[in-house]
Amino acid sequence: MKLLIAIPAYNEEKMIGEVIKDIPARIAHVSQRDILVINDGSTDATADIARSHRARVVEHLLNRGLGASLKTALEFALNNKYDALITIDADGQHETKSIPALVKKMIKEKADVVVGSRWLTRGHAPLIRIIINKLANLLTFFFYGIHTSDSQSGYRLFGPKALKLLKLQSEGMEVSSEIFREIARNRLEYAEIPIKVIYTRYSQSKGQKISNAPLIIWHLFMRLFK
Amino acid sequence: MTITQIFLIIFLLFALSRVFLQYKAGNLSLLNFLFWSFLFATAVYLTAIPSAASSLATFLGIGRGVDAVIYISIAVLFYLVFRLYIYLENVRQEITELIRKLALDNQRKNGRKKSKN
Numbered sequence: 001m002k003l004l005i006a007i008p009a010y011n012e013e014k015m016i017g018e019v020i021k022d023i024p025a026r027i028a029h030v031s032q033r034d035i036l037v038i039n040d041g042s043t044d045a046t047a048d049i050a051r052s053h054r055a056r057v058v059e060h061l062l063n064r065g066l067g068a069s070l071k072t073a074l075e076f077a078l079n080n081k082y083d084a085l086i087t088i089d090a091d092g093q094h095e096t097k098s099i100p101a102l103v104k105k106m107i108k109e110k111a112d113v114v115v116g117s118r119w120l121t122r123g124h125a126p127l128i129r130i131i132i133n134k135l136a137n138l139l140t141f142f143f144y145g146i147h148t149s150d151s152q153s154g155y156r157l158f159g160p161k162a163l164k165l166l167k168l169q170s171e172g173m174e175v176s177s178e179i180f181r182e183i184a185r186n187r188l189e190y191a192e193i194p195i196k197v198i199y200t201r202y203s204q205s206k207g208q209k210i211s212n213a214p215l216i217i218w219h220l221f222m223r224l225f226k
Numbered sequence: 227m228t229i230t231q232i233f234l235i236i237f238l239l240f241a242l243s244r245v246f247l248q249y250k251a252g253n254l255s256l257l258n259f260l261f262w263s264f265l266f267a268t269a270v271y272l273t274a275i276p277s278a279a280s281s282l283a284t285f286l287g288i289g290r291g292v293d294a295v296i297y298i299s300i301a302v303l304f305y306l307v308f309r310l311y312i313y314l315e316n317v318r319q320e321i322t323e324l325i326r327k328l329a330l331d332n333q334r335k336n337g338r339k340k341s342k343n
Contacts, residue, residue: 038329056333057333058329058330058332058333059329059332059333060325060326060329061325061328062325064321064322064325064326067315067327068322068325071326072326072329072330074332075326075330076330079330081249169319171318171319171322190267
């Protein structure tokens with residue numbers, strides 16, 4: 001299997017090198033694994049550091065948001081005939097050792113989309129994160145009718161069918177909910193695996209904020225009229 | 227006719243002339259030209275003959291003519307803001323598509339250069 005691991009990054013020079021370095025070189029069932037950094041208009045050394053760690057880099061000339069970066073990753077994967085795409089955050093909050101488990105889950109359960117859920121294991125998460133997640137899961141169910149334990153997780157695997165069928169429109173953070181719309185629309189097989197998250201002061205400053213919620217809800221609502 | 231009415235009519239006629247000039251310059255489609263012309267012409271008419279608004283108000287079941295004009299204006303403004311929002315969203319998406327195409331093309335070219343070297 002040919003696997004692409006994509007990392008959307010915006011001004012992540014502090015962590016991007018570490019994240020790339022931590023990605024396992026060998027993954028069961030994977031014959032070729034490549035790393036792609038989508039440098040989303042960073043003004044720091046994110047792209048240079050990524051290149052120095054032998055990652056492929058696609059550069060957005062302007063910052064277009066998480067959704068736009070994910071769509072670029074999907075197009076890259078399709079154009080270059082990858083069988084699966086894994087996306088992880090660039091802020092170092094995802095343990096990259098869960099990558100083989102995502103691949104294993106896809107094969108074992110014939111899933112089209114596998115999400116690394118932060119809420120399937122007991123752990124300590126900041127209260128504000130729990131509130132944001134519960135609210136987002138509720139909205140995902142309200143808009144798209146899918147039950148998920150972690151609609152906002154950036155740790156995802158898309159299999160060959162999902163790569164072909166997913167049509168993303170959102171440019172910002174609301175893409176995380178839109179992915180579930182696409183799963184529902186295309187009747188894709190959905191699965192989750194538990195993952196551990198490393199909450200540092202840095203990763204918390206980079207993640208979803210409660211102040212983003214009204215804008216995300218607004219964008220999702222307006223998209224219904226388009 | 228009051229001074230306010232005169233100033234308002236002058237301004238509205240100015241707006242109407244801009245609509246015509248923009249249409250002539252090719253910046254407005256025929257449909258948009260007709261829509262904006264109708265909007266400003268109606269405003270001129272209702273400003274010049276306020277009693278016309280009163281009969282409209284009676285027809286709609288609203289007390290005063292001025293109230294009817296304000297309610298309809300707010301509804302039209304909301305609709306126009308909505309149209310503008312959708313338009314801006316489309317422009318934003320087109321910019322993103324362009325940036326994505328450039329990014330993927332550049333990556334492909336750089337990849338080819340590296341494999342040649």
